[in-house]
Amino acid sequence: MACYDDFAWFYNRYWSEEFHSAAFPILERIWLDRLPPKARILDVCCGTGYLAALLAARGFRVTGLDVSREMLAYARANAPAAEFTLADAASFHLPGACDAAVSTFDSLNHLLEPAAIEAAFRNIAAALRPGGLLAFDMLLDEAYQTRWGESFALVRDDHLLTITGAAFDSHSRIARITVTMFRLLEGAWQRSDVTVEERCYSPDEISDALAAAGFGELLCYDAGDLGMAGQLGEGRTFFVATRLD
Numbered sequence: 001m002a003c004y005d006d007f008a009w010f011y012n013r014y015w016s017e018e019f020h021s022a023a024f025p026i027l028e029r030i031w032l033d034r035l036p037p038k039a040r041i042l043d044v045c046c047g048t049g050y051l052a053a054l055l056a057a058r059g060f061r062v063t064g065l066d067v068s069r070e071m072l073a074y075a076r077a078n079a080p081a082a083e084f085t086l087a088d089a090a091s092f093h094l095p096g097a098c099d100a101a102v103s104t105f106d107s108l109n110h111l112l113e114p115a116a117i118e119a120a121f122r123n124i125a126a127a128l129r130p131g132g133l134l135a136f137d138m139l140l141d142e143a144y145q146t147r148w149g150e151s152f153a154l155v156r157d158d159h160l161l162t163i164t165g166a167a168f169d170s171h172s173r174i175a176r177i178t179v180t181m182f183r184l185l186e187g188a189w190q191r192s193d194v195t196v197e198e199r200c201y202s203p204d205e206i207s208d209a210l211a212a213a214g215f216g217e218l219l220c221y222d223a224g225d226l227g228m229a230g231q232l233g234e235g236r237t238f239f240v241a242t243r244l245d
């Protein structure tokens, strides 16, 4: 069972809109405006399909992949015009038919081993036509050293969620939070606990992994400089990499 399976209901309800209302204008500026109309786009770690729906509404042909069955169930409902596949970013194989690829909301930080992120970049490169553009955002050191996983609680009459236990191990580079959720379903409270883990990669590790996977030109943009305010933008960098011929 993927760790986002239990998180999917809350994620779908509360998580996507705020992030993408800031991220989508950035993606339009640094990546989307460079794509041909009706481009075929691969959304890696697509989650609940919020971005896929925005892209499909603009006429792009979107394929999303994610390792969580439950996140994909929401994605299929949220973006009926897109296609979705249950797959691991570190091990999927798609023929090189895409014009572009994207991976948002620090999804690639969820790959906890350098070998896994290298494999993901290789798989994405293999799915792209030569010259295809990959856009993604990742959290860098500053994000994990500052306000990563600040305690948070959301309390409603029939559901509640807390985020606690944030920790960042600067030796292993792994950051962790615990999400505890309750939902009142058919008169009984149901509890689930999820640990979300991310790995902090350095800009050099990211650019080396991209180069090894066959990407050339790499553009980097600080999210705060591009208008992503507050904690969401802190320590977040957007990257646009071009697949070599």
Ligand SMILES: C[S@@+](CC[C@H](N)C(=O)[O-])C[C@H]1O[C@@H](n2cnc3c(N)ncnc32)[C@H](O)[C@@H]1O
Binding pocket: 002, 004, 016, 044, 045, 046, 047, 048, 050, 051, 065, 066, 067, 068, 071, 087, 088, 089, 090, 103, 104, 105, 106, 107, 110, 111
């Ligand atoms: C923070 S969410 C972001 C979702 C979406 N990209 C967005 O912008 O809302 C991270 C997503 O990455 C997915 N994920 C984590 N590890 C993955 C892997 N190895 N392969 C595919 N998806 C993965 C999770 O299931 C989750 O849906």
